[in-house]
Amino acid sequence: MASKLEEDLCCPVCCDFFKDPVFLTCAHSVCKACLQQFWDSKGSRECPYCRRKCSKELYPTNMALRNLCETFLQEKSQRASAGSEVLCSLHSEKLKLFCLEDNQPVCLVCQTSKKHKNHSFSPIDEAALDCKEELKVKLQPLQEKLKTFEEAKLICDKTAAHIKTQAQHTEKQIKEEFEELYQFLRDEEATRIAALREEEEQKSQMMKEKIEKMSREISSLSDTIRAIEEKMGADDITFLQVRTIPCLYNDSYFGFYIEVILRMQRHSDIRCRVMGRERVSGALINVAKHLGNLKFRVWEKMQEIVQYTPVTLDPNTAHPRLILSEDLTSVSFSRESQQLPDNPERFDEGFCVLGSEGFNSGTHCWDVEVGDGDVWDLGVKTESDQRKGVGALSGVWRVIQISGAYKAHSPSQPSYTPLTVEQKPQRIRVQLDWDRGKLSFIDPDNNTHVHTFTHTFTERVFPFYVTIGSVPLRILPVKSCITLKHHKKQELQKIRMDWTCAAYATNITAKGSPQVDSRRPQKQRQAQGDLEEDSGDRNEEAGMGLGYLERCAADRPRWWAQCTLQDPERISGALINVAKHLGNLKFRVWEKMQEIVQYTPVTLDPNTADPRLILSEDLTSVRCGDERQQLPDNPERFDECISVLGSEGFNSGTHCWDVEVGDSDVWDLGVVTESSQRKGSSCIGDCGVFHENGVYEAHSPSEADTLLTVKQKPQRIRVQLDWDRGELSFSDPDNNTNLHTLTHTFTERVFPYFWAVSGVPLRILPVKSCITLKHHS
Known part of the structure; x- marks a missing residue:
């Protein structure tokens, strides 16, 4: 009867009790919101029951049906709160017993039925009490598990x-480190711009003075020309008449004709002086000094503000009472413990810290x-x-120092080995040869051996540090040196392809943190939520009598399954790998x-280049253009010979540079003395090799020109100068x-000399730069 009533009081759309039902013209009722x-969804107005068309948009509320639903829900709620007795579904009798075999409440009639024959029974209240006592015992592991998860969550x-x-x-540290590099570059840029401006000012002032002198000469010469022209306009007798007029160039008195002749001669002398003064040596900006290998020079100078430490410390392993420096190269002891996560990598008892990178070879x-x-x-x-x-x-294989006493200890030695150290070292050098199984300790200040362990290592080992006291342990930087080497053929083929100098590319391997299962936190939250929910449900159901006993048997396997949840593990590698970033x-x-950056041993001097030559922006390449600049x-x-010189001259030592000549038909390479003439068409390198259409010829002031036999046309020419040996x-x-060889x-x-006639450029090739690291003396 009740189920039929509930069905009649349900909306056909939402299948729930009517809420604000409206009365349709077909006599059916539907919730107002459900109808809309x-x-x-249908796109048409029709009754959800009979599909009859509805002509109106608004229908009246079915007040009687609404009140009936509200009254029914209220009575149902009251009956549930009053705890009305539950009857046996088979015999409609009160449930007074609990079948221990079937784990269900039964009535007295059920007790005598065949279904429960030979079963054991217990009164409802006793069964409920026994079950609660059992749950109290079983609930303890769940509560402990919950506590474990709560601690893990914390x-x-x-x-x-x-x-x-x-x-x-x-991030703050990275920005500060880069800001130092930026500031260095800004300061270096400002310094070099200031040097350029200073040279510009000096040479502009020099030219200004030259121009002023020239202007005075021009003014004097113009006055002389004007005076002569005026005299030349006089009549012949006057012009030839001997007159005494003051001469502009001396205090003597001559005839006008003689004076004109002398002035013309003086004009010629002035013209010669002026022509000689027009060409001022060193007047132009020394562009090659400012631009030649600029990026390399700045990069080389930057070496002053950077340093390399072979070992950096891992803050994720440091004991909370150890304080690491910002650059992770120094560690000191603190009296107070820092609030740090207790991650698996961190030491929690010994005042230890490890290096950030482990070694398993080399x-x-x-x-x-x-x-x-x-x-x-x-x-x-x-x-x-x-x-x-x-x-x-x-x-741990370690050397220990306590108040001047030195000891050695390793896993294979149960006891400590006393060490004899005559002079207290200020530095300790640790040398690991993983492959040979040797770990040595040395005093580098006097090169004294302290101790050596021998052991066959089978896994990765990390540098290990312990400190107690006010004096920090500091890992010392090593010295970085830049060396230059000429490229091999294979390397040059790559350079030709992209016209870049990837001279020395060091692969920096960033060792990432161990992978962490991204689903683990979600599982932990889900498990914890299940435990909290189950705990709340159990407390609520404990006072619900028969309903509690019924569900207890069904849910018991799931409750105990919660106890088999593994304790949450500490996640390795969860913290930021600070050492990798800093x-x-x-x-x-x-x-x-x-x-x-790249370094070219010779850069071209644009102030020496013939106007028909076009130089690259980096002053390492030259070709002949179509027009005169x-x-x-x-x-x-040079004004006739289509040549250009290197920006730096040599008067001692050995020097070497490679020139890519490619398929150029005509070129001349060599050196020219500083005093050699550069004007006129007879200029050519003092010592060099000349090539034209497959014919090679060597020339020098000391010997006759020599035809050379070249079997294979070279793409590159290496010029090697030994000035001292000639x-x-x-x-x-x-x-x-x-x-x-000349x-x-x-x-x-x-000076290096380059003669380029064709449009194929001559290119001075960069050399390979290598960084080597050495320990300080």
């Missing part, structure tokens, strides 16, 4: 907050400044050994900048074939 929704919350702090602090070396520290440990620790508790010092940051950036005819410039050699570096006793500065 039904109409919107750790995760703290870790998440620490990650955010780490990220903000690391040789490695790092110096540690120990100073006057009272207590310190140095060595290496295996990756797999524990870092929690007092056993954190296992798996360790040797400026050095890594400086090292990477090597990809965009409008350039000053300064003394340094040798100038030419070779093909692609096949290491010598073309010719001998000549040089007595003055010589």
Whole structure:
């Protein structure tokens, strides 16, 4: 009866009790909101029951039906709160017993039925009490599990907050490091611009003075010409008449005709002086000095503000009472413990910290400044050994110093080995040869051996540090040196393809943190939510009598399944890998900048270039153009010979540069003395090799021109100058074939010489720059 009533009081659309029902013309009722929704979805107005068309948009509320639904719901709620007795569904009798075999409440009739024959029964109240007592015992593991998850969640919350702090602090540090590099570049730019402006001012002032002198000469010469022209306009007798007039150039008195002759001669002398003064040597800006290898020079100078430390510390492993420097190269002891996440990588008992990078092959070396520290440990620790508790010092090969007493300890030695150290070291050099299984400790100040461990390493080991006291342990930087080498043939083929000098590209491998299952936090939250929900449900159901007993048997397997949930693990690698982002940051950036800088041993001097030659912006390439450029005819410039010189001359030592000649039909390479003439068509390099259409010829002041036999047309020419020995050699570096060697006793500065007639450029090739690291003496 009740189920039929509930069905009649339900809306056909939402299948729930009517809410604000409206009365349709077909006599059916529907919730007002459901009707509108039904109409919107169908696109037409019709009754959800009979599909009869509805002519109106608004229908009256069925007040009687609404009141009936509200009354029914209220009575149902009252009956549920009053705890009305539940009857047996089979016999409509009160449920007074609980079948222990079937785990269900039964009536007295059920007890005697065949279904429950030979079953054991218990009164409802006793069964409920027994079940509650059992649940109290079983609930304890669930509560403990819940507590474990709550603690784990708290750790995760703290870790998440620490990650955010780490990220903000690391970002700030990165910006500060880059700002130092930016500031260096800005300062360097300002310095070089200031030097250019200073040279511009000096040479502009020099030219201003020259121009003023020229203006005075011009004015004087103009006055002389005007005076002569005036006299020449007189009649013949007057012009030839001997008169005494003051001469402009001396105090004597001559006839006018004689005076004119003398003035003409003086004019010629002035013209010669003026012509000689027009060409001022060194008047132009020394462009090559400012632009030649500019990026390389700045990069080379930047070496002063960057440093490389072979080991950087990992803050995620540091004990909370250890304080690391911003650059992760120094560690000191603190009396107070920092609030840090208890991540798996962190030491929590020993005052230890590890290096950020482990080693599983090769040789490695790092110096540690120990100073006057009272207590310190140095060595290496295996990756797999524990870092929690007092056993954190296992798996460590170390040298220990406590108040001047030195000891050695390793996992294979149960006891400490006393060490004899005559002089207290200020620095300790740790040398690891993983492949040979050796770990040595040395005093680098006097090269004294302290101790050496021998062990066959089978896994990755990390640099290990312990400090107690006020004196920090500091890992010392090493010295970086730049060396220059000529490219090999294979490297040059790459250079020709992209016209860039990727001379020394160091691969910097960023070792990421161990991968973390992204679903784990979600699973933890879900499990914790289930436990909290189940705990709340159990407390509520404990006072609900029969309903509680019925559900207890059904839910019991699921409750106990919760106890089998594994305890949440501490997630390794969850923290920001600060050392990866900050360790040797400026050095890594400086090292990477090597990809965009290059060094060319010779750069061209645009102030010497013939006006028909076109130089590249970086002053390393030259070709002959179609038109003559409008350039000053300064003394340094070639005006007939289509040549250009290098910007730097040599008067001692050995020097070498490679020139890419390609398929050029005509070229001349060599050196020219500083005093050699540069005007006129007879200018040619003093010592060099000339090529024209496959014919090669060597020339020098000391010997006759020599035809050369060249079997394979070279694409590159290597010019090697030994000024002191008086040798100038030419070779093909692609096949290491010598073309010719000129001998000549040089007595003055010589400059690299380039003669380019064709449109194929001559290009001076960059050399390879390499960074080497050495420990300081």
